[in-house]
Amino acid sequence: MSSDAQQHALEQLQNLRREYAAKLPSVLTKLEHSSEQLNAEQPLPLELLQPLYQELHKLAGSAGSFGFAELSVQSREKEQLVKKWLGGEAPTTAEVAEFVAAVQQLRVLIDASAPDDAANVLVAGHSQAVQLADADRHLIYLLEDDLDLAAELQLALTNFGYRVEHYVTLDAAEAAVGKVRPDFLLVDVMFSGDSRTGPESIAALQERAIDPLSVVFITARDDFDAYLAAVRAGAVGYFVKPLDIPQLVNCLESQLKLAQSSPYRILIVDDDVLLARHYKVVLEHAGMRVELISDPREVLEVMRDFHPELVLLDLHLPECRGYEVAQLIRLNPDWLRVAIAYLSSESDEQVQANAVGYGGEDFLTKPISDLRLVSAVCVRAARSRQLSEAIDRDSLTGLLTHARIKERVNIEQQRARRLGKPVCVAMIDLDHFKNVNDTYGHAIGDRVIRALAQLLRQRLRQTDSIGRYGGEEFVVALPECDTAAAKLILNDLRESFAAVTFNASGTTFNVSLSCGLVSSDRCAGGSNLLEIADQALYRAKAEGRNRVCEAN
Numbered sequence: 226m227s228s229d230a231q232q233h234a235l236e237q238l239q240n241l242r243r244e245y246a247a248k249l250p251s252v253l254t255k256l257e258h259s260s261e262q263l264n265a266e267q268p269l270p271l272e273l274l275q276p277l278y279q280e281l282h283k284l285a286g287s288a289g290s291f292g293f294a295e296l297s298v299q300s301r302e303k304e305q306l307v308k309k310w311l312g313g314e315a316p317t318t319a320e321v322a323e324f325v326a327a328v329q330q331l332r333v334l335i336d337a338s339a340p341d342d343a344a345n346v347l348v349a350g351h352s353q354a355v356q357l358a359d360a361d362r363h364l365i366y367l368l369e370d371d372l373d374l375a376a377e378l379q380l381a382l383t384n385f386g387y388r389v390e391h392y393v394t395l396d397a398a399e400a401a402v403g404k405v406r407p408d409f410l411l412v413d414v415m416f417s418g419d420s421r422t423g424p425e426s427i428a429a430l431q432e433r434a435i436d437p438l439s440v441v442f443i444t445a446r447d448d449f450d451a452y453l454a455a456v457r458a459g460a461v462g463y464f465v466k467p468l469d470i471p472q473l474v475n476c477l478e479s480q481l482k483l484a485q486s487s488p489y490r491i492l493i494v495d496d497d498v499l500l501a502r503h504y505k506v507v508l509e510h511a512g513m514r515v516e517l518i519s520d521p522r523e524v525l526e527v528m529r530d531f532h533p534e535l536v537l538l539d540l541h542l543p544e545c546r547g548y549e550v551a552q553l554i555r556l557n558p559d560w561l562r563v564a565i566a567y568l569s570s571e572s573d574e575q576v577q578a579n580a581v582g583y584g585g586e587d588f589l590t591k592p593i594s595d596l597r598l599v600s601a602v603c604v605r606a607a608r609s610r611q612l613s614e615a616i617d618r619d620s621l622t623g624l625l626t627h628a629r630i631k632e633r634v635n636i637e638q639q640r641a642r643r644l645g646k647p648v649c650v651a652m653i654d655l656d657h658f659k660n661v662n663d664t665y666g667h668a669i670g671d672r673v674i675r676a677l678a679q680l681l682r683q684r685l686r687q688t689d690s691i692g693r694y695g696g697e698e699f700v701v702a703l704p705e706c707d708t709a710a711a712k713l714i715l716n717d718l719r720e721s722f723a724a725v726t727f728n729a730s731g732t733t734f735n736v737s738l739s740c741g742l743v744s745s746d747r748c749a750g751g752s753n754l755l756e757i758a759d760q761a762l763y764r765a766k767a768e769g770r771n772r773v774c775e776a777n
């Protein structure tokens with residue numbers, strides 16, 4: 226996050242804290258008033274104790290988050306006392322008087338807190354970088370003094386959709402880094418002699434860089450000391466020659482996926498609006514998207530529109546309980562994968578355990594520090610996303626499963642009709658793939674399938690959908706794309722894939738693909754685009770394979 230954004234978030238938090246501090250005297254006046262009434266009557270009536278308990282409960286939860294730590298602790302103590310009285314334990318007159326006096330002392334604790342006290346510190350470093358939105362091709366600086374190997378690597382990586390700039394010396398590469406930062410620095414590391422491309426030089430380069438570079442080592446060494454040197458130079462990948470290009474691309478892709486993942490979507494349901502806004506600022510500062518609602522009646526609409534990955538639920542809400550909202554969410558099978566955690570001041574373990582039994586998975590107790598909030602939310606949202614991807618994604622390739630890509634094609638077809646812009650659907654199949662399996666084994670066959678998946682991901686747009694339709698069959702949907710453009714893209718893909726060289730059993734081989742293509746604007750409204758694309762694919766196979774055929 227830039228320092229401007231950091232400053233903006235800090236200012237937002239300070240404003241919220243000031244707003245909260247300004248409200249506190251009236252909150253305490255109300256509390257004092259409620260507690261003074263206790264003197265008048267014995268035994269204590271429930272209608273007096275209940276609101277008093279709620280006010281203290283809320284104060285204990287929110288004060289800590291706004292930097293009034295002692296006020297939070299003291300309110301919690303008083304809350305527990307009132308809870309005992311609510312449970313039937315009768316206090317003596319002296320105890321009640323002591324309680325009333327203690328409540329009046331709470332006001333002193335407001336002034337005792339320094340203005341804008343940084344009890345909660347904004348958390349840096351947890352932000353999920355959302356970057357590269359407009360970069361079509363990721364940039365690699367290749368530092369390689371063997372010109373033949375460099376040319377080979379440059380071609381192979383270009384085929385996978387990367388932009389590769391070649392440098393022969395570290396100085397030249399470093400000068401380029403100073404001008405445009407690459408996504409990766411791929412270095413053929415020399416371990417012997419006083420080489421300028423030894424691991425120490427790379428480590429020194431990392432020291433000089435403002436942010437660590439994503440360095441990938443290429444080397445002939447395959448021993449502990451060499452790996453250790455790579456770790457110390459901050460390498461994110463390590464590849465021993467001869468290079469397995471699909472594996473190298475796999476590593477680059479995983480790194481990019483980490484850096485590019487979209488922000489986690491968090492829904493907060495809490496009627497304490499100021500506190501919820503504080504959480505929102507903190508989580509947004511950490512790179513997440515946050516929606517707030519204070520009225521649980523809005524939950525269904527927000528679930529449908531916002532698709533949260535994690536719901537943070539207060540337990541005590543107007544009209545209903547947090548666990549009822551959790552159960553309500555769980556009634557919809559589409560939301561089973563959404564994680565639900567309670568974020569409440571409730572400290573009674575039994576109440577917490579019961580709430581967790583009803584739909585939610587977890588309990589976070591207010592007050593919660595910003596650091597803990599961000600880490601707790603990150604972990605839970607990441608788990609929810611992982612689970613969701615495991616359900617929707619094919620385990621070998623990470624592409625959409627058969628069911629999901631069919632669904633996507635339908636959605637895109639309807640969208641195309643609505644917008645009046647065509648969607649192209651392509652069915653892609655590897656040629657003579659049985660031969661690959663029979664000759665090199667199933668594991669190598671799997672590697673070929675993964676390589677095609679990587680290439681598709683690299684070359685197609687974020688808005689395109691890609692799925693593994695069957696064993697060696699893939700489907701892609703290209704929205705807002707006409708047949709001519711789709712044909713160009715797919716032919717380019719076909720050529721690139723045919724140029725990828727696989728290593729197995731000491732030999733190298735290449736695999737081609739065939740593709741059937743259909744555009745929604747060439748078919749009647751309700752046509753089955755997948756069936757038509759499949760017929761076109763059949764023709765591509767019949768006409769000799771390694772080609773793209775349009776539907777008739």
Ligand SMILES: Nc1nc2c(ncn2[C@@H]2O[C@H](COP(=O)(O)OP(=O)(O)OP(=O)(O)O)[C@@H](O)[C@H]2O)c(=O)[nH]1
Nearest residue numbers: 654655656657658659660662667668670671696697
């Ligand atoms: N390695 C591997 N092979 C698979 C997978 N799924 C399907 N296959 C294999 O893919 C091959 C498909 O063979 P065929 O349908 O005969 O087609 P082909 O050999 O590609 O021939 P054409 O499509 O006519 O060019 C079979 O050998 C399957 O076992 C998989 O997940 N991994």
